[in-house]
Amino acid sequence: xxxxxxxxxxxxxxxxxxxxxxxxxxxxxxxxxxxxxxxxxxxxxxxxxxxxxxxxxxxxxxxxxxxxxxxxxxxxxxxxxxxxxxxxxxxxxxxxxxxxxxxxxxxxxxxxxxxxxxxxxxxxxxxxxxxxxxxxxxxxxxxxxxxxxxxxxxxxxxxxxxxxxxxxxxxxxxxxxxxxxxxxxxxxxxxxxxxxxxxxxxxxxxxxxxxxxxxxxxxxxxxxxxxxxxxxxxxxxxxxxxxxxxxxxxxxxxxxxxxxxxxxxxxxxxxxxxxxxxxxxxxxxxxxxxxxxxxxxxxxxxxxxxxxxxxxxxxxxxxxxxxxxxxxxxxxxxxxxxxxxxxxxxxxxxxxxxxxxxxxxxxxxxxxxxxxxxxxxxxxxxxxxxxxxxxxxxxxxxxxxxxxxxxxxxxxxxxxxxxxxxxxxxxxxxxxxxxxxxxxxxxxxxxxxxxxxxxxxxxxxxxxx
Numbered sequence: 001x002x003x004x005x006x007x008x009x010x011x012x013x014x015x016x017x018x019x020x021x022x023x024x025x026x027x028x029x030x031x032x033x034x035x036x037x038x039x040x041x042x043x044x045x046x047x048x049x050x051x052x053x054x055x056x057x058x059x060x061x062x063x064x065x066x067x068x069x070x071x072x073x074x075x076x077x078x079x080x081x082x083x084x085x086x087x088x089x090x091x092x093x094x095x096x097x098x099x100x101x102x103x104x105x106x107x108x109x110x111x112x113x114x115x116x117x118x119x120x121x122x123x124x125x126x127x128x129x130x131x132x133x134x135x136x137x138x139x140x141x142x143x144x145x146x147x148x149x150x151x152x153x154x155x156x157x158x159x160x161x162x163x164x165x166x167x168x169x170x171x172x173x174x175x176x177x178x179x180x181x182x183x184x185x186x187x188x189x190x191x192x193x194x195x196x197x198x199x200x201x202x203x204x205x206x207x208x209x210x211x212x213x214x215x216x217x218x219x220x221x222x223x224x225x226x227x228x229x230x231x232x233x234x235x236x237x238x239x240x241x242x243x244x245x246x247x248x249x250x251x252x253x254x255x256x257x258x259x260x261x262x263x264x265x266x267x268x269x270x271x272x273x274x275x276x277x278x279x280x281x282x283x284x285x286x287x288x289x290x291x292x293x294x295x296x297x298x299x300x301x302x303x304x305x306x307x308x309x310x311x312x313x314x315x316x317x318x319x320x321x322x323x324x325x326x327x328x329x330x331x332x333x334x335x336x337x338x339x340x341x342x343x344x345x346x347x348x349x350x351x352x353x354x355x356x357x358x359x360x361x362x363x364x365x366x367x368x369x370x371x372x373x374x375x376x377x378x379x380x381x382x383x384x385x386x387x388x389x390x391x392x393x394x395x396x397x398x399x400x401x402x403x404x405x406x407x408x409x410x411x412x413x414x415x416x417x418x419x420x421x422x423x424x425x426x427x428x429x430x431x432x433x434x435x436x437x438x439x440x441x442x443x444x445x446x447x448x449x450x451x452x453x454x455x456x457x458x459x460x461x462x463x464x465x
Contacts, residue, residue: 001049002057004048005114008042012104013107015103016101016102016107017100017104019031022034029091029095031095031098031099032086034099039079042075042078042106043075043079046068046071046075049063050069052065055179059117059179060116060120061116062115062116062178062244065463065464066243066317066318067244069463070239070240070321071110071114073321074106074109074233074325076325077233077325078102078233080329080330080444081228081329082099084337084438084441086437087436088223089225092138092139094138097134098138101131101134101135101138102135102229104127108124108237109128109233111123111127112124113240115178115240115241118166121166121244121245122163126159128237129159132155132230132234133151133152133155135234136151136218138226139222139223144221147222150217150218151214154213155205157204158205161197161198161204164194164197165194165195165196165201166194167194168193169191169195169198171194172191173191173252180249192253192256195249196256198241198246199264202242202245202246203264205237205241206242207290208264208268208298209267209268209272212291215290216288219284220281224283224335224339228332228333228336231329232325232328232329233325246301247304257304258302258305261305262302264295264298265298266295266401268292268294269292269401269402270408271291272289272293272294272295273288273292273405273408273409275291276288277412279412282335282346282350286328289371290328293320293324296405297317297387299391299398306393306394309390309394312386312389312390313387315386315465316387316389317387319381319382319386320387322378323378326445327370327371327379329441329445330363330367330445330446330449331367333438333441334360336438337438338350338353340438341430342426343428347415347416348419349426351424352420352423352425353420355420357431357432360432360438361421363442363443363445365421367442367449368417369413372406372410378449378452379453382457384403386461387402
C-alpha cells in the first residue's frame with residue numbers, strides 16, 4: 001500500500017507542480033489534459049486500495065475501506081470538474097494555476113481522509129485550505145474575489161480553532177496519534193472543551209450552523225464551476241476530519257457528543273432548508289441546500305455515539321457522500337452550463353431551460369430528485385434507509401425531524417423544476433451539443449445516481465464497512 005500512496009503523491013503532487021511551469025513557460029494548454037489523466041489515475045489507484053486495512057509511514061496514515069471509498073468519490077468528483085472545465089475554464093489566463101491547485105488540494109483531501117497523526121492533519125488541512133481560497137477567486141471577477149476574501153477570513157478562523165482544539169485534546173490524552181489506546185481520561189472538562197472546539201473548526205468548513213455565515217456568499221457568488229469543486233470535493237475534508245479525528249474521541253465525551261450533534265443537526269437542517277425556500281437565485285439556493293445536507297451528515301455523526309448504530313451510521317455517511325458529490329458537482333456544473341448557454345441563474349432566468357436543453361435538463365432533474373430522497377435513486381437509500389434509520393433506536397425524534405426537513409426541501413427543489421419545465425422560455429437559442437463536456441458530466445452524474453440506486457446501494461454499504 002505504501003507504493004500506491006507514493007504513486008498518488010508523485011502523480012498529483014508532481015503534475016500539480018509541473019503544470020504551471022509547462023503552460024506558462026511554453027505557452028501551451030496541456031494543463032486540463034494532464035489534470036484529467038492525473039485524476040483518472042488517482043481514481044484507479046484508490047480502487048486498487050479498496051478493501052485494504054493498515055497503517056503506513058510509521059503510523060502517520062491509516063487506510064481503511066471507508067476512507068478509501070470516500071477518496072474514490074473525491075477523485076471522481078475532481079475528474080468531472082476538470083472535464084467540465086474543458087469548455088468553461090480551459091482558456092482562462094489563470095487556468096494552469098487552477099489545474100495545479102485542483103491536483104494539490106485533492107492530494108490534501110487524501111491526507112485528511114487517511115490521517116492518523118495530528119501533524120499530518122495540520123499539514124493536510126493547510127494545503128487544502130490555502131488551495132481552496134485561491135480556487136474560489138480564480139475567475140478574478142468581482143464576485144469571485146469577494147467570495148475568496150470571505151472564504152479566506154472564515155478559513156483562518158476555522159484553522160485557528162482547529163489548532164487550539166488539537167492543543168487541548170493532545171495535551172489531555174498525551175499523544176498525537178489518532179489511534180487511541182491505554183488509560184485515557186473520560187469526562188475531562190478540558191478534553192470536552194477541546195473536542196467542542198474541534199467540532200466548531202470542522203463545522204466551519206462543513207457549513208454547520210452557527211458557523212455557516214460564509215457559505216452562501218461563497219457558494220452563491222463564485223463561478224459555478226469553481227463552486228462545484230469546493231462544494232463537491234473540498235468539503236469532504238470536514239467529513240474525513242469528523243470520522244478520523246473526532247470519532248475515536250467520542251467514548252471520552254460521555255453524553256456530550258450526542259447532545260451537541262443533535263442540536264447542531266436540527267439547527268443546520270432547518271436553517272438550510274428554510275433559507276433555501278425564499279431564494280430567487282438558484283445558485284444561492286443550492287448553497288443553502290449544501291448547509292441542509294451538512295445537517296443530514298450530522299444526524300449520522302450523532303448516531304456514532306451508540307455502538308449498536310455505529311456501523312449503519314458509517315455506511316450512511318459513505319453512501320451520502322456519494323449522493324452529495326454526484327449531485328453537487330452535477331448541479332453546479334449544470335448551472336454553469338446553462339449560464340454559458342445564455343440562461344440567467346435565477347428562477348425566472350431558468351424558465352423553460354428543461355424544455356430547451358432536454359437531455360441535460362433531465363439529468364439535472366434526476367440530481368434534484370436524488371437530493372430530495374426520491375426512490376429509487378441513491379439519495380433515497382443514503383438518507384432514509386441509512387442515515388435516518390441509524391438513529392431510529394437511539395433517538396427516533398431526530399429521525400422524524402430529518403424526514404420533516406426532507407419534506408421542506410421538496411418545496412424549493414420542485415420550484416426549480418417548475419420553472420425549468422412549466423414556465424415560458426426566454427427568447428434565446430440554447431442548444432445542447434455533443435461537443436459540450438458539461439453534457440457528459442451531467443450524463444455521468446445522472447446515470448450513476450440512477451444505477452447506484454437500483455440495487456447497488458446495499459453492495460456499496462458492505463464494501464464500506
